[in-house]
Amino acid sequence: MNRIKHIFQTRSEKVIPFITAGYPSKKDTVNLVLAAEESGAAMVELGMPFSDPLADGPVIQEASQIAINNGVNIAGIIATVKEIRKSSQIPLALMGYINPLLKYGLEEFIQDCSAAGVDGLILPDLPPEEAEEYLTLCKSEDLCPILLVAPNTPGERIQEISKAANVLIYCVSILGITGGKGAAQQELENYLKRVEAYSSCPFVVGFGIKNRADVVRINQMAHGAVIGSAIIEEMRKKKNSVAVMKSYISKITKGNH
Amino acid sequence: MEIRGDKNLSYQQPDENGHFNEFGGKYVPETLIPAIQELEKCYNVQKNDEAFQQEQKKLQQHYSGRPTPLYFAPRISEDTGYNVYLKREDLNHTGAHKINNALGQILLARRMGKTRIIAETGAGMHGVATATVAAQFGLECIVYMGEEDIRRQKLNVFRMNLLGAEVKPVSSGSKTLKDATNEAIRDWVTNVENTYYLIGSVVGPHPYPMMVRDFQSVIGEETKEQFARIAIPGSQSPIPDFLIACVGGGSNAMGMFYPFLNEKVQLIGVEAAGLGVETEEHAATMTKGEYGVLHGSASYLLQTEDGQVKLPHSVSAGLDYPGVGPEHSYLKSTGRVEYVSATDEEAIMAYQWLSQREGILPALESSHAIAYLKQRDNILQQGDNVIICLSGRGDKDVHTVADYLGNEI
Numbered sequence: 001m002n003r004i005k006h007i008f009q010t011r012s013e014k015v016i017p018f019i020t021a022g023y024p025s026k027k028d029t030v031n032l033v034l035a036a037e038e039s040g041a042a043m044v045e046l047g048m049p050f051s052d053p054l055a056d057g058p059v060i061q062e063a064s065q066i067a068i069n070n071g072v073n074i075a076g077i078i079a080t081v082k083e084i085r086k087s088s089q090i091p092l093a094l095m096g097y098i099n100p101l102l103k104y105g106l107e108e109f110i111q112d113c114s115a116a117g118v119d120g121l122i123l124p125d126l127p128p129e130e131a132e133e134y135l136t137l138c139k140s141e142d143l144c145p146i147l148l149v150a151p152n153t154p155g156e157r158i159q160e161i162s163k164a165a166n167v168l169i170y171c172v173s174i175l176g177i178t179g180g181k182g183a184a185q186q187e188l189e190n191y192l193k194r195v196e197a198y199s200s201c202p203f204v205v206g207f208g209i210k211n212r213a214d215v216v217r218i219n220q221m222a223h224g225a226v227i228g229s230a231i232i233e234e235m236r237k238k239k240n241s242v243a244v245m246k247s248y249i250s251k252i253t254k255g256n257h
Numbered sequence: 258m259e260i261r262g263d264k265n266l267s268y269q270q271p272d273e274n275g276h277f278n279e280f281g282g283k284y285v286p287e288t289l290i291p292a293i294q295e296l297e298k299c300y301n302v303q304k305n306d307e308a309f310q311q312e313q314k315k316l317q318q319h320y321s322g323r324p325t326p327l328y329f330a331p332r333i334s335e336d337t338g339y340n341v342y343l344k345r346e347d348l349n350h351t352g353a354h355k356i357n358n359a360l361g362q363i364l365l366a367r368r369m370g371k372t373r374i375i376a377e378t379g380a381g382m383h384g385v386a387t388a389t390v391a392a393q394f395g396l397e398c399i400v401y402m403g404e405e406d407i408r409r410q411k412l413n414v415f416r417m418n419l420l421g422a423e424v425k426p427v428s429s430g431s432k433t434l435k436d437a438t439n440e441a442i443r444d445w446v447t448n449v450e451n452t453y454y455l456i457g458s459v460v461g462p463h464p465y466p467m468m469v470r471d472f473q474s475v476i477g478e479e480t481k482e483q484f485a486r487i488a489i490p491g492s493q494s495p496i497p498d499f500l501i502a503c504v505g506g507g508s509n510a511m512g513m514f515y516p517f518l519n520e521k522v523q524l525i526g527v528e529a530a531g532l533g534v535e536t537e538e539h540a541a542t543m544t545k546g547e548y549g550v551l552h553g554s555a556s557y558l559l560q561t562e563d564g565q566v567k568l569p570h571s572v573s574a575g576l577d578y579p580g581v582g583p584e585h586s587y588l589k590s591t592g593r594v595e596y597v598s599a600t601d602e603e604a605i606m607a608y609q610w611l612s613q614r615e616g617i618l619p620a621l622e623s624s625h626a627i628a629y630l631k632q633r634d635n636i637l638q639q640g641d642n643v644i645i646c647l648s649g650r651g652d653k654d655v656h657t658v659a660d661y662l663g664n665e666i
Binding site for chain 1 (some may be wrong): 274283284285286287288289291429430434438442443446447448449450458502547548549550551552553558561562563564565566
């Protein structure tokens, strides 16, 4: 069974770190994913860097540029997934923008992902309007198309998106880009209540999540919390990125401040 | 070359989802979907609204100074053997065709109740046009501009400041138009509720490519009428043989070409070849690009083997863009428009040529279109009636040209 589908059958507190593939260096990626799993991550979102990431803030943009300079590309990321699968069964989603995938060949990409052991895909610049072929391909290869919703997405559209996604959707917590301020408590509550009411599948929340308190709060209202820019910011300060990942994920999963 | 224009075929693009066959579309984050749906709805109502059209027309006449002249350029005609006409978009208020689009969009923004206007700019002409209309209607205006472009176009930065706009420098990536556009989109995602994104070219998600084309098509409509009026009955066709325009994002070219798509006229778009299309330093998207998605639509794109966007190069900041409007990609794929390119050097020579022979300083962008007249392998014939869209004036470029020629000002 698809690993993402499997873990979201049970409701529990879930932390999902985002890791830019190839950042800080190519050799770190496998170790970072394994360290995240060991420290309590329920699933990992692996970022495929793009030169013009317009849903991302400066932190992820800079990490992406460094990763591109390190020579990371789609074929390399699929090889990394194969490497991870030698020692781990953690659910894995690849996050990225559509252009590098079109260049690689969308059909080939989805087939190669499936063969390598990827469980889901998150493509922020591919809304349902443009996603017909993508959705069909994902279905035939048993990958979860993790479609996105935003605070300004109307209820009926949330319903349609969740039906098309089928297994999991991703709620952008704020109107904005990654690495920004978190959402105001009341607004977020109202928004996620709306998602709960309209979505036919589980949903995780990302953008602006930083600490244990955010993780607890989000998991009360949703099915998992994605954390990205905050970890990369820590990695920028310290040399040992694997140690940063371990301590960060341990803290936010267990609350040991 | 076969001319594909045919009066009996009616050109209807894009389709209702904003696709020009495989090009165009709405490749944007979910947060922007409600915003572009709202814009599309508003535009579809207003474009058929008489009051909107009248207000737009009045502003075009009394504020921008339309119609702009169609000028027969005798001395460059003499030099080349073609009958060369210049559509003088440089004589618009603010000095370029960009105001046509800015006026149309600011009226939409007002009808949508938006109070904050954002824009991206390359050469600064679209930024100036946006700052101008925002000042005119008393709206807050923020313009994103790459640091490299700020350096090249200091004069326009100061003009925007004088007009009350805030120019936000963009230091990511190539520090040019591509990255300014990324930042403008990020701002829009963040402030979508009160903010109107006034895109400056026929790029971006649907409905922008269609809407900007429509607002710019006043160029071609006037040209058609003006040329028919000056054509001598019996001796000249009421339709020119060639229309030539430069293509960066492609708004002046789309505005010029669109009303002629069903006519028997050859259409030529001139891209920036920078240091040459055989080098890595150019902005010739149609000549060297491949199918891809950037800034919300599918089109030809300069990209690496891994699908990363390449950094373009052109001496002209307004053409220094790795993408192109999706409708141009469509028109290339159908063969209706021929796309060629001119180098930095050819453009600089054309800039001087037009200045010296006609007393008109053309924008460096427009100079690429003029340069085509001088290319030995062009497809023009002696005696052909050739109309060039002179999209902007060249005052903003004097520092760049002086630098290029090794002069200090």
